[in-house]
Structures are given as C-alpha cells and as structure tokens.
Amino acid sequence: MEAERINLIGTRLSDLSARTQDLRGIFDYDAKAERLRTVNASLEDPTVWNDSKRAQELGREKKSLDTVVVTLDNLTSELADNSELYEMSKEDGDEAGLLTIEAETAKLASIIEGLEFRRMFNNPADPLNAFVDIQAGAGGTEACDWASMLLRQYLKYAERKGFKATLEDETPGDTAGIKGATIKVEGEYALGCCEPRPVCTGWCASRPSIPRAGATPRSPQSLYTPKWTTRSRLTSTPPTCAPTPFAPAARAASTSTRPTPPCA
Secondary structure (H helix, E strand, O other), X not given: OOXXXXXXXXXXXXXXXXXXXXXXXXOOHHHHHHHHHHHHHHHHOXXXXXXXXXXXXXXXXXXXXXXXXXXXHHHHHHHHHHHHHHHHHHHHOOHHHHHHHHHHHHHHHHHHHHHHHHOOOOOOOOOOEEEEEEEOOOOHHHHHHHHHHXXXXXXXXXXXXXXXXXXXXXXXXXXXXXXXXXXXXXXXXXXXXXXXXXXXXXXXXXXXXXXXXXXOOOOOOEOOOOOOOOOOOOOOOOOOOOOOXXXXXXXXXXXXXXXXXXXX
C-alpha cells in the first residue's frame, strides 16, 4: 500500500475522532448520559408499568437518548480501537490490517455524518410523527394537477426516508388531480424531516415555532400545519420560479397525548 494512502487513513481517523468530540459537546453528551441512567432506572422499576402513558413516554425518551449516548459511546470506542490497530499495522506493514481499518473508517464516517445531519433537529417536536396536508387552493384544474404531483412526491419522499406513510384523506378534483389530501407520516424524526425549511428556491416556507400554527409557502398550493382543533387555511401566492419542494409541511402527531385529529 502506498505511503500516501496509509497516511490518509491516519488523517481520516484523527479527523473523525475530533468530529466525534465536537458532537459530544453539540449534543450535550454528559447531560444526556445522566438522563439516560435516570430513565433506565425508572424503567427497571416494576411499578412504572402501572401507568402505561408514563411508561410509553419513558420508552420514547430512552430510544431518543440511546440514539445519541450509545452511538457516541460506540464511536469513541471503535475509533480508539482502530487508531491503536492503525499504529500497529503501519509499524508491522500489515496491508490486510490497514485495508480493514480503511473500510471500518468509511463506516464510522457514515455514522458521524448522520449525527451531524441530525443536529439540525433541535426542536423538541422534531422526533414526533407528522401529518402532511396538501390543499390545491385557487387555480382550477392546473392547481389540482400540481397538488396530485406533490402528493406523489411526498409519498415517495416518505418511502425513501424509510417512514410509514398512510393516506388519511383525499378529495378528488372536479376534472383532474386532487383538491386536497392528508398523509400521516410515522417514523423517527418524521416531523423534523417533513417540516419545511428556509431554502433559496421558488418553494420557500419558514419553520413554524411551537405551537405550530402553520407555514405559508409561495406556491399555487397551500401546505399548512394547523393545530389539532383548527382547520384554518393559510393563504399563498404564486411562485416567482418553478416551485421545488424541499420537504412537505407537517404538523406534530403525538400518538399518546394528542386529541383526536380533525382528519381522523
């Protein structure tokens, strides 16, 4: 193996170690690790199952904490092991060992990149399930056609992200397309992924704050995030260029504490 390639493996390991340390600070690892110990102790108490709602909440919190704490623990351990093996393999000229470390480094890099992407989800509601609402609004048949295209795009988006998407409601257009549709999206960080983000395109919607009263994209359609007890339509204006959806608008769907949604 060329010396340049060998040195690149070492540089990559050092870079990944530094990024992992940065992530520990970004995700407040120490506080989350302490909270995880508390949650695990609570779940080990047999009496917690007397309150199913509380037990479910603790279970969801444990899963969220595990994603950060356990993942960072594994990354730290594996990077330390691979760094030690790298020095040994480099000194002994063990090319097979260096190739194995190179492959492991690529896998670890993928996990770190996933955590770095997830740090965007800093809203407490981001891990929740979501409902995506599409409304054609004014615009006649063309708007209904475009709304049906959006529906297909969002269903494909959910499939690509590994979410479970259920078409809860659909209203056909008078001649073609749809007047409106509601999709229930279930999965880890469904709301965080489905919520609109500010982007420099014709499709531009601001991220609503909690409570999520809604968002107003510039498009012939209205994508909104109403409260559970509200169905008020937001206004929209035509785009200045071809609309390119970054992610559908969505509203939080807590499966344990939410009231019955109006579209149920």
